[in-house]
Amino acid sequence: LGRDCIFVVPPSCMTVMQGLYPVSASQFPIFNCTFASTAAVATGVRAAMKRLGRKTQVVAWAGDGGTADIGLQALSGAIERGEDFIYICYDNEAYMNTGVQRSGTTPCSSLTTTTPYTGKAQTAKDVPAIVAAHNPTYVATCSAAYPLDFHDKLLKAKSLPGFKYLHIQTPCPPGWGCEERMSIRIGQMAVESGLFVLYELQDGVKTLSEPSARALKKGRRPVADYLKLQVRFRHLNEEQVDQLQRQVDATWQRLAREVGEG
Numbered sequence: 001l002g003r004d005c006i007f008v009v010p011p012s013c014m015t016v017m018q019g020l021y022p023v024s025a026s027q028f029p030i031f032n033c034t035f036a037s038t039a040a041v042a043t044g045v046r047a048a049m050k051r052l053g054r055k056t057q058v059v060a061w062a063g064d065g066g067t068a069d070i071g072l073q074a075l076s077g078a079i080e081r082g083e084d085f086i087y088i089c090y091d092n093e094a095y096m097n098t099g100v101q102r103s104g105t106t107p108c109s110s111l112t113t114t115t116p117y118t119g120k121a122q123t124a125k126d127v128p129a130i131v132a133a134h135n136p137t138y139v140a141t142c143s144a145a146y147p148l149d150f151h152d153k154l155l156k157a158k159s160l161p162g163f164k165y166l167h168i169q170t171p172c173p174p175g176w177g178c179e180e181r182m183s184i185r186i187g188q189m190a191v192e193s194g195l196f197v198l199y200e201l202q203d204g205v206k207t208l209s210e211p212s213a214r215a216l217k218k219g220r221r222p223v224a225d226y227l228k229l230q231v232r233f234r235h236l237n238e239e240q241v242d243q244l245q246r247q248v249d250a251t252w253q254r255l256a257r258e259v260g261e262g
Contacts, residue, residue, distance in 0.1 A: 001158060003028060005057040006049075008042040010035045010071065012063040013097045014090070035070040038062045039078035042085045057158060058085040065095045068104035068127045079134040079163045086157050086164045089127060090144075092172035100175045107195075108247075109240060111232045112175075119235060128167045132201050137162030139201040141209075144170045145187025149198060149209055156200075169196045177231020186229055192221040194248045197255060206258050216252070216261060223248055 007030045009015055018026045033041040042060040049056040062071060067089040075087065094112050095101040102112040102120055105127060109119040132139045137160050142150040150168065157164035169190060171183040178186055190196040191211045198209035208216060215221075223245045227233040236244075 001057050001059065001154070004055070005029075005059055006031060006045055008033055008038055008045060008058065008060045010038045010062050010066040011097070012061075012066055013092075014061055014063070016097060035066050037074055038066055038071045039074040039083075039087060042087070043078050043081070043083045046083060046085050060085060060087040062087075062089055063095075063097070064089060064091040064093060064105040064127075065101075065103045067091075068125050072104075072130075075131070076134065079131060079136045079165070082136075082162050084162055086154075086166065088166045088168065090168045090170045091127075092170045092175060093124070094172070094175050096172045096175045109233065109236055109244065111235060117235070119232075128165065128201075131165045131167075134163075135204075136165055137202070138164040140166050141196070141198050142166055142168040143187050143191055143196060143198060143211075144168060145184045145191070146198065146209075146211060149211070153200065175232075177234075178229055182229060186226065189221060189226040189229070191215065193223045193226045194220040194252050195223060195226060197251075199259075208255075208259055216256060216259075220248075220252070 005028050007028060009030055010033050015032060018024050018030055031041060031045060038060045042058050046058040049058065067075060091105050093106050093110065094103050100112050101114040104125040106112060106120050106124060108123045111119050128139055128141050138157055140153040142153055153166060157166060169187065171178065171187045173180045173183050191198055192215055194215055198212040200207050200209065224241050227236065227241060
C-alpha cells in the first residue's frame with residue numbers, strides 16, 4: 001500500500017498488537033475507533049483526506065466480531081454509499097481477543113467458550129456474500145496461508161475506485177486448539193477441503209483463485225482431515241462429520257454453477 005495510508009481499527013487483536021505510542025509496531029497512522037463505527041470512521045477519514053487534496057489510502061481493518069456482528073450496520077451503509085476505501089476483515093472465527101466467544105462467522109458445530117458442549121448450532125454468516133449483495137467495486141476472499149494471493153488481491157483493491165472488501169480467514173492456534181507450527185497448513189487444508197473458498201468478484205463476475213480452482217478440477221481433500229487437527233471440532237462424531245461433508249459438497253455444486261463449471 002505504500003507509506004501514505006491510514007488504518008482505522010476497532011477493538012481487536014490488531015489493537016493489542018500495534019502497541020502504544022511511541023513504541024508502536026506499526027509504521028503508519030492508526031485511528032482506533034469503537035467496535036460499531038469502523039466503516040463510519042473510515043468514511044470520515046477518507047472525506048477529510050479528500051478535502052485536504054490528499055490521495056491517502058484509507059484502510060479499515062477489523063476482526064469478524066467487529067465486521068459480521070457489531071460493525072455490520074456501518075459496513076452496509078458505507079458500501080451502499082459507494083465510499084472509496086478498502087475494508088479488510090481478518091476472520092479468526094470467534095472473538096479471540098476477549099476470550100474465544102462465538103461470533104457470527106464461527107462455523108457450525110465449533111466449540112467456543114459461549115457455545116453449548118455440542119458446539120455452535122447455527123451456520124456461519126457468509127459475510128463476503130452479504131457484502132457482494134450490495135454491489136461494491138470489488139470483493140475477494142483470502143487466506144493467511146496464501147500470502148501471495150492476498151498480496152495480489154490487495155494491490156488490485158488499491159488500484160480500483162469505490163468500495164473494496166477483502167475477507168481473510170486467519171487460523172488462531174489458541175482459539176482453534178491447534179499447534180502454532182500447524183497454523184499455515186491448517187489454513188491450506190481449509191481451502192483444499194473446500195470449507196473456505198478463495199475467489200474474486202468484480203463487475204458481477206465470480207472467479208475462483210488458483211488454489212480453489214485446482215480443488216474444483218482435481219478434487220477436494222476430505223473435510224475430516226481439516227477438522228481432526230483442531231480441538232474445537234474434536235467432539236464431533238462420524239455422523240456429524242459426514243453431515244458437514246455433505247454441506248460442503250452441496251456448496252461446491254452451487255459454486256461450480258456460479259463459475260460456469262457445473
